[in-house]
Amino acid sequence: MSAPRTLYDKIWDDHVVHTSEDGTCILYIDRHLVHEVTSPQAFEGLRMTGRKVRAPEKTIAVPDHNVPTTLDRANAATMTEDSRIQVEALDKNAKDFGINYYPVSDVRQGIVHIVGPEQGWTLPGMTVVCGDSHTATHGAFGSLAHGIGTSEVEHVLATQTLIQKKSKNMKVEITGSLRPGVTAKDITLSVIGETGTAGGTGYVIEYCGQAIRELSMEGRMTVCNMAIEGGARAGLIAPDEKTFAYVMGRPHAPKGAKWEAALAYWKTLYTDEGAHFDKVVTIRGEDIAPVVTWGTSPEDVLPITGTVPSPSDFSGGKVEAVQRSLDYMGLTAGQKLTDIKIDTVFIGSCTNGRIEDLRAAAAILKGKKIAVKRAMVVPGSGLVRAQAEEEGLAQIFIDAGFEWRLAGCSMCLAMNPDQLAPGERCAATSNRNFEGRQGRGGRTHLLSPAMAAAAAITGHLTDVRELMGENA
Amino acid sequence: MEKFTTLTGIAAPMPLVNIDTDMIIPKQFLKTIKRSGLGVNLFDEMRYTQDGKEIPDFVLNKPQYRKSQIIVAGDNFGCGSSREHAPWALLDFGIRCVISTSFADIFYNNCFKNGILPVVLPPAAVETLMKDAEKGENARITVDLEAQTVTSSDGQSFAFEVDAFKKHCLLNGLDDIGLTMEKAAAIDTFEARAATARPWI
Structure with missing residues (x-):
């Protein structure tokens, strides 16, 4: 064998x-x-x-x-x-x-x-x-x-x-279930917070475990999307019934006999019992909180209940990098993350521009008004946009004070006219908080769509669980 | 692609960790349909003020580093996007070699396609070379790809690893598309086999 x-x-x-x-x-x-x-x-x-x-x-x-x-x-x-x-x-x-x-x-x-x-x-x-x-x-x-x-x-x-x-094989296992208010974005950011932005260099990551299996296809795409932010060449999740259900009937998916043949092959796509991984990281799903980034690297992640760290909390070359980050971000060590005021909210990108992301944000925004200077939703595709309009999500965003945009990468990398001004602070559902990423001098905090919606309503970084009532 | 054999040149010290591709070449310069002319915008937002004046403290603006051909950098250089504009900008400025403890995967590969040698060395060696680079233009570092060594201005030599195929292509300035096209028969065979095994693709 x-x-x-x-x-x-x-x-x-x-x-x-x-x-x-x-x-x-x-x-x-x-x-x-x-x-x-x-x-x-x-x-x-x-x-x-x-x-x-x-x-x-x-x-x-x-x-x-x-x-x-x-x-x-x-x-x-x-x-x-x-x-x-x-x-x-x-x-x-x-x-x-x-x-x-x-x-x-x-x-x-x-x-x-x-x-x-x-x-x-x-x-x-x-x-x-x-x-x-x-x-x-x-x-x-x-x-x-x-x-x-x-x-x-x-x-x-x-x-x-x-x-x-x-590449080498790396396994990232998320055991158990996520708690309410915690999403795929919190998983992927928490993993990078744990491993660092070079932790995956030289590896292909397979994400597995109950919490990954419980994610929708949209959530799984969010997780894999940021594998690169952890330095990995690629991220993988074994296909299952959710995958097959998502694929079936899509314009370029196989049909008829080809579908049956494809399905039989796809069902062989899993890691065999006893296969070797060169590196293993395990995180308990229950331990993951809604997170935000405070610095200018995606590894600068903390639970929303935390405080801005000090350069002295780090060692080596990271000390200088953290000082530079805090200066750039206009933050002080010890400051509560929930005290950070937000100017702009951006919901969109290949990380979080799918229908489920818009649903999650709209659920928090329904019947509320924004307390930030500007907020925009940029659906990931024209079809996501159409579906959100059909489901009534677009109206929720518009009523709350969001701009309802056409599809594109937009303010994730700010190559089009959607950019931050110097010093403007943005809660963004995108993937990179690098210096100047969303516009020269712009300050980016990465978070989930639900957390972005929460910040839009309160005007500062906010623990979304506080807005979720009894379900939290 | 220009060959890379040996290089003796001025090295600029950039000890910051996680220097990302957005720092190397910000997105507003990706709107080109050419590969050339990006050197003037290399590290643009670290190098110039908002109104386009040089920031004197930035290493490549200092008189002794303006003709650097090597960068000695902090960990995880080139992280972030896949933009090949990053090595294009480095090359256009005149940088042919970057030395660090680690590189992001896509950036690392992109360098080899453009005649730039990324050298991975252990932290202690990078630290020694960083101190050497901080001496300025009188300190010239020598990089020998054939021998796989980097030598500091005071003669300390460090051996580095490099993939044999990548080394071969860089030493000879080879176009790897041409090399792969020599294997066209193998690609034809694979496609025929895959068409039977996985006809839905």
Whole structure:
């Protein structure tokens, strides 16, 4: 009998095209997602060398990073000249090379990592890459998914493969159940708080345990999305009945006999009993609280009941980094996190721009008004937006005082006009709190959609459980 | 891609940990459709004030470091996004080598595609080289990829590990797409086999 294998081992083995003597592999790529910011130079490279896209039918493009999310975006004047050129380049490259494309005008347009699963392009057991670090999102389906640079985008376009060395296996187990008010975002931030932003470097993480199994597909995508923030190449969750139910009937999901064959294969995608993990982290689900970040690294995580730490609580190079963070963030050691006043609330991104995220925020906001200067909801795709309107969520946001936007990456990385001003403090459901990430001098606190909604109502970072009444 | 064999140059010390790709090249400079011209915006928000004036305290603005070819950096350099604009900006400025205790995975791979050598060394070695770099332009560090060594200005030598295939490509300035295309027959065979085994893909 063959040795027990992890889920990662199985997917890897099924995609190796060639192995060199030194262990370097050529790995086949089943799905290549493309957006406007990291692809123009790759297409240009193809043109210069006279190469074609090897598998245009496995290549899917959508503009998301640059596009305005205001309702008047059909007017090209809402975009800066350089953004417009990038989006037009993608329009042209998609057409010239014959790849699947969702232009800005298409209701299915949205953030590439939300569109892929929504349209059934992402399936269990696949290899999925994109010139974007948050490609890890697709690991929620039990697919091996990771970000690549533009040279690698060109490599995949030309050869439908990547040159890779295998990573090590890491297991992150979340045991038991989450307490009320605690979400997938709190899991993924808490894991990074525990392991650090380099804790996963060199590994592919498999998330498992009861609390992970109890998450919806949306929640699992949130968890895997931030695997990269922990330094891992990819995050994975073994597919189960929830996964199959989510995939079934999607436009590009298999149908009929192919569905049955796919399902039989997908059911083999789990880590065998006794398979070896090089590193194991276990966290009790009951111990996870609603968390926020206080600094400028995603590892700067604390439960909302905590206080801002002091540089002297740390050692090594982190001492200087924490001092720099506190100066940048305008915070003082010892300050209660719940005393931090918020100017702006941003709900959206590939981390938390799905329907379940909007439902969670709307549940807190219903019948309330915002107490911050501005608040916006940017749905992850045109279809998420449509569904939220149908469910009456959009009206809850609008009544509360939120701007109800069109789909895109928006203020997660602020490449479009949605940016923070210097010193502006934002509670954001996105994934990075780096200096300048949401706009030069902007201050970002990462948290869950429910926590973001709570901060919007009170005007300061708030323990969402206090707004949940008897259920908390 | 330009070959990397040996390099002797000025090293800029950047001891801060977790220097992320947003610091290396902020997002407003990602709106280009070219690979060149990003050097002037390398570390833009650390290097210039809001109105575009140089911040004199920033290491690459100091006279002795303006021609740096090497950066000695704190842990986990290049974390964050997959933007290859980060190595493009470093290269365009003139940086051919970054030395740290650890690098983020995607950034590390991106460097090799652009003729930049990222060198991983143990903390004590990085600390020694950091002190050496802090001496300024008279301190020249030598990086020898063939021999896999970094040598400080006072002759202390540190051996580093590098993947054999990546080393081969960098030493010879090879385009790895061309190398993979030589294996087209193996890709054809794989696709035919996969079409039978997993026809839904």
